[in-house]
Amino acid sequence: METVSQVIQLFPYAISGGILAGMICGFLGTFVVSQRVVFLGATLTQVSVAGVAFSFLHIINIEGIIASILGITISDHSFLHNFEPAFYSLLFAVIVVLIFSQTYQQKVLTQDGILGIIFVVAVALRIMFIQKSPIAEVSEVESILKGDILFIGQSQFFTLAGIFIFTLLVFTIFQKQLKFVTFDAESASAHGINSRLWLLVFYIVVGMGISLTTRFVGDVFTFAYLIIPASIGLLLSKKVSHVFLTAVIVGGIIPPISIFLAFNYDFSSGPAAVVTMFVLFLIVYGYKKLRG
Amino acid sequence: MEKEILKFTNVTIGYGKKKIIEDINVAITENDFIGIVGPNGAGKTTFLKTLLGNLKPLSGTIQKNSHRFGYVPQRDTVQPLLPYTVYDVVMMGRYSLMGVFGKPTRKDHDAVDASLEHVGIQHLKNYNYNSLSGGQRQRTLIARALAVEPGILILDEPTNGMDTPSHYSLLDLISRLHDDDKLTILLVSHLLSDVANGVKKLILMDKAFFQFGNIDDVLSEENLQKTYSSEFYVNQINGEYVITSKHRN
Numbered sequence: 001m002e003t004v005s006q007v008i009q010l011f012p013y014a015i016s017g018g019i020l021a022g023m024i025c026g027f028l029g030t031f032v033v034s035q036r037v038v039f040l041g042a043t044l045t046q047v048s049v050a051g052v053a054f055s056f057l058h059i060i061n062i063e064g065i066i067a068s069i070l071g072i073t074i075s076d077h078s079f080l081h082n083f084e085p086a087f088y089s090l091l092f093a094v095i096v097v098l099i100f101s102q103t104y105q106q107k108v109l110t111q112d113g114i115l116g117i118i119f120v121v122a123v124a125l126r127i128m129f130i131q132k133s134p135i136a137e138v139s140e141v142e143s144i145l146k147g148d149i150l151f152i153g154q155s156q157f158f159t160l161a162g163i164f165i166f167t168l169l170v171f172t173i174f175q176k177q178l179k180f181v182t183f184d185a186e187s188a189s190a191h192g193i194n195s196r197l198w199l200l201v202f203y204i205v206v207g208m209g210i211s212l213t214t215r216f217v218g219d220v221f222t223f224a225y226l227i228i229p230a231s232i233g234l235l236l237s238k239k240v241s242h243v244f245l246t247a248v249i250v251g252g253i254i255p256p257i258s259i260f261l262a263f264n265y266d267f268s269s270g271p272a273a274v275v276t277m278f279v280l281f282l283i284v285y286g287y288k289k290l291r292g
Numbered sequence: 293m294e295k296e297i298l299k300f301t302n303v304t305i306g307y308g309k310k311k312i313i314e315d316i317n318v319a320i321t322e323n324d325f326i327g328i329v330g331p332n333g334a335g336k337t338t339f340l341k342t343l344l345g346n347l348k349p350l351s352g353t354i355q356k357n358s359h360r361f362g363y364v365p366q367r368d369t370v371q372p373l374l375p376y377t378v379y380d381v382v383m384m385g386r387y388s389l390m391g392v393f394g395k396p397t398r399k400d401h402d403a404v405d406a407s408l409e410h411v412g413i414q415h416l417k418n419y420n421y422n423s424l425s426g427g428q429r430q431r432t433l434i435a436r437a438l439a440v441e442p443g444i445l446i447l448d449e450p451t452n453g454m455d456t457p458s459h460y461s462l463l464d465l466i467s468r469l470h471d472d473d474k475l476t477i478l479l480v481s482h483l484l485s486d487v488a489n490g491v492k493k494l495i496l497m498d499k500a501f502f503q504f505g506n507i508d509d510v511l512s513e514e515n516l517q518k519t520y521s522s523e524f525y526v527n528q529i530n531g532e533y534v535i536t537s538k539h540r541n
Contacts, residue, residue, distance in 0.1 A: 034373040176387040176394075183384065184370050187433075190344045190363030191440055192388035238420065240374050 007263050017152030018255030020160040021217045025225035026251025028209045033230040041226040043115045045219035046122040048211035051092030053129035055084040086215050093211035097203035149217050149269045156216045170205050224274040228281050294321035297359050303352030305342045312338050318504045325470045327487030328480040330497040336480050359443020364433045366449050378432050379417040385439030407435040427458030446478045488533040
């Protein structure tokens with residue numbers, strides 16, 4: 001009990017941010033898994049990391065531009081401090097989802113093929129950007145790129161809270177359109193719903209969520225939490241709303257438990273969160289198998 | 293005289309710069325029952341996508357009045373992992389009528405119930421769509437298309453992969469929708485026998501060949517030879533078309 005209160009005191013934002021990141025991934029992951037575009041999740045995490053790596057080249061001083069437009073000075077404690085990595089992570093992800101959202105009627109190439117190309121190019125670009133980065137050792141940049149739950153501070157927490165609320169709002173307000181186009185885009189179009197537009201909205205929201213979550217908690221955590229909580233939800237639930245609820249609850253509960261385990265047994269928090277989630281998945285899968 | 297609801301004039305269909313069929317002239321009138329038949333790869337799906345507005349014609353004009361489409365896709369293209377109920381799926385047919393921010397009203401719920409009743413699956417409304425048989429899934433998709441209150445019902449290969457009783461039961465349902473409800477129907481199939489004895493008009497198509505007209509005019513041995521590059525006998529026995537290959541022993 002003493003260790004628990006110690007962890008809470010030391011990492012209050014890491015715990016609350018981890019819960020939010022897990023819930024965002026659980027919610028978005030349910031769509032990603034049910035749409036059978038799991039590889040999109042993997043690709044977006046790598047594209048986001050490439051975007052962060054690009055920011056270290058400092059080709060355009062985004063923070064300076066924003067500061068001059070708004071007529072403000074950005075201090076080290078400002079919300080906009082260190083804004084560039086998140087900006088480029090988001091920009092790269094949005095460009096990819098713009099491309100991907102237009103491929104659902106693609107005749108020649110498969111969506112998987114397109115994502116595979118983007119995936120490997122993103123990994124290659126990340127390496128090239130890091131090599132040309134003027135600011136630090138490669139290993140140091142790599143560790144920044146990967147993100148870490150324990151480094152979630154106040155501004156990251158509020159950004160994650162903003163993403164969570166924004167995502168829920170979009171999917172609540174436009175649930176009809178998003179439900180129909182993700183279920184059957186062709187029929188939705190035939191029945192008067194602009195599938196191209198709504199799939200674009202869907203993928204942009206998914207891209208935003210994945211890219212910013214990747215920036216703060218890392219690619220491994222994000223990808224794992226997109227896939228595993230949603231899979232647990234699908235295994236346990238017989239109603240659509242219950243699948244989402246289960247994925248969001250599971251996604252939110254495991255990160256604080258894994259932070260405690262990581263602290264107690266001296267592991268890295270990100271991998272511990274992934275492995276703990278996997279153990280839960282194995283238990284649920286075994287339970288379902290036993291029950292036939 | 294029946295009212296014209298959709299008209300293709302000198303339309304060329306295809307993807308990008310690739311033309312699939314040129315100079316299509318088709319007029320669909322109210323209460324038509326049209327079969328669209330051709331071999332695999334003939335361009336039936338491209339024609340359908342163009343008709344639905346999902347694909348722009350490469351040239352020519354398509355005039356459409358205010359009738360709504362009710363579309364029944366090929367069953368295999370709809371395989372959700374999420375456990376949507378039959379009722380959820382049919383309600384989707386009402387979404388385009390609710391406006392961007394609208395919620396389902398009593399009228400929408402009544403329309404969904406009526407559509408389910410109409411295709412005979414009211415008792416399945418709380419079942420998971422994934423747990424249904426092929427025939428039941430197809431009826432669900434037809435109910436969804438009916439919930440749109442369509443002017444034209446378009447069915448793409450509705451009997452594909454079904455067992456024989458479900459196959460004929462579904463064709464019977466489609467005929468009833470036309471005969472009893474006076475629905476204008478477009479039925480796409482690669483099975484000539486499915487279409488020949490049900491529809492009033494026929495579109496026969498292959499890449500370099502397109503014929504449209506009354507079934508008695510279009511369904512000829514010569515046209516079938518041009519469509520399928522194979523020879524057939526076309527006979528009528530007790531008013532029913534019987535089509536057999538000339539190459540059978």
